[in-house]
Amino acid sequence: MSNKQIFRILVINPLVHSTKIAIYENDRNIFEQNIQLNDQKSDIYDQIECRKNAIVDTIIDLGLNLSSLDAVCGRGGLLRPISGGTYLINEKMILDLQNEVNGKHVSNLGAILAYQIANNLNIHSFIVDPVVVDEMSPIAKSTGLPEIKRKSIFHALNQKFTAMELAKQLNKTYEEINVISAHIDGGVTVGAHRRGEVIDVNNGFDGEGPFSFERSGSLPNNELINLSSHASMSEHQLKQKLIHHSGLKAYLDVKKMDEVKTLVRQKDKKAMEVIEVMAYQIAKEIGKMAAVLEGNVDGIILTGNLAEISFLNEHIIRRVSWIADVYTFPGESTLLALARGTLRVLQGREQAKEYEIV
CATH class of the missing domain: 3.30.420.40 (ATPase, nucleotide binding domain)
Structure with a gap:
């Protein structure tokens, strides 16, 4: 220009x-x-x-x-x-x-x-x-109900930014690599980046996938139906609970991410247990995206504000490092x-x- x-x-x-x-x-x-x-x-x-x-x-x-x-x-x-x-x-x-x-x-x-x-x-x-x-492939949008399609809503800005940063480290371009990027924050989204396009990703905005700081993540269908039927909550109240008052907030009774980081530094037993469960779920989602990329993965990225917690990263890395090298980009660079x-x-x-x- x-x-x-x-x-x-x-x-x-x-x-x-x-x-x-x-x-x-x-x-x-x-x-x-x-x-x-x-x-x-x-x-x-x-x-x-x-x-x-x-x-x-x-x-x-x-x-x-x-x-x-x-x-x-x-x-x-x-x-x-x-x-x-x-x-x-x-x-x-x-x-x-x-x-x-x-x-x-x-x-x-x-x-x-x-x-x-x-x-x-x-x-x-x-x-x-x-x-x-x-940029999701048509097969990634399909579900078990023909009338319901999966949506692509995720931390696109930070996921693509960190993928481009990783490409530089690998002396390649974003369009030349396959990457799995896990953004871990108020919501958690894990994307499969294939040569410059995110061909599959969980919808973290609606709470699909792993639980996060405040979202419930995916839940067993029957139990969710029972909750909505018997909890005497309106549709709005139920959505608020699942999207804004679940995850680490619900388990640890915290309001800010810094409180979680403090509990981990203090080696709070309950906090460590819940963080390990969160790591387990994120690792599972990364494994799913490795299957999407047919095992052709140049690197795995852990990013977002909760990626500043080494204990969380270590438990994810332990489960996924066999797939590809893991790179951490703590925080977000909006x-x-x-x-x-x-x-x-x-x-x-x-x-x-x-x-x-x-």
């Missing part, structure tokens, strides 16, 4: 109570801030103006000239299913996010904020690998991943995709 050597990119990651922003010069972070949300309006779309003004004011107060920005990138939200890559934000995308075509989530604001800020500066805005990336995806387009190494409504 340009012969410039240095590109300045603003990246935006909206969270429930704050907006994380950073400014990158190529892939070097020159400024980062977590801007607390002062206007706690219940509807996320009513927060757009407040969040946007706070971002702009923060950059101006820093002394940076807004006109020095070359692009703005926001975290992608719940759009229609799309293939992976960097997408130019257009009006079709904004309308789908506003109409909640695939659901409502604070990440929906990422593209909207980036689009509005970029338009005022007459520059391009992008999203990179949103959670709705769908802001850097957004900047890198944008940079690839600005440098002409990747073509920006157009969001289309089919």
Whole structure:
């Protein structure tokens, strides 16, 4: 897109109570801030103006000239299913996010904020690998009920980012390797990456697969039916329990991941037992994805905030290292991943995709 050597990119990651922003010069972070949300309006779309003004004011107060920005990138939200890559934000995308075509989530604001800020500066805005990336093979979507199909909703941004990082370590490109990536966080998603595409992955958003910090994971059908029938809970209450109040939260009576890490450091007996069960389930999911890739696996990745727990990693590695070498990328690099995806387009190494409504 340009012969410039240095590109300045603003990246935006909206969270429930704050907006994380950073400014990158190529892939070097020159400024980062977590801007607390002062206007706690219940509807996320009513927060757009407040969040946007706070971002702009923060950059101006820093002394940076807004006109020095070359692009703005926001975290992608719940759009229609799309293939992976960097997408130019257009009006079709904004309308789908506003109409909640695939659901409502604070990440929906990422593209909207980036689009509005970029338009005022007459520059391009992008999203990179949103959670709705769908590259699953048709056979992977099939279930035992013809009327039910599996969905691809997962930590696409961090999974693809770490897979690309691993490819560099192996002196290859992402499109040349087969990788299994396990993102371990509030949700757990394990993806089979075959030569640049995630051909199978569990839907961690709905709680399919291993249990996580707050999700129940897959459950025995009959017991789940009995729970929904006899627990006197509404559909909403049941979903809240399974998606937000299960997993480590339910077992250990904790509210934050840091509490889990503290319990492990203290060698709390119950915490260690539950973490071992979690590791067992994640290892099983990795084994399933090894079968998907027919045993042709160049590496296994453990990433996400809970991958900072060595005890968890060790128990997973013990069960899966026979498949392939295991690489750990603790935490998640959301802001850097957004900047890198944008940079690839600005440098002409990747073509920006157009969001289309089919």
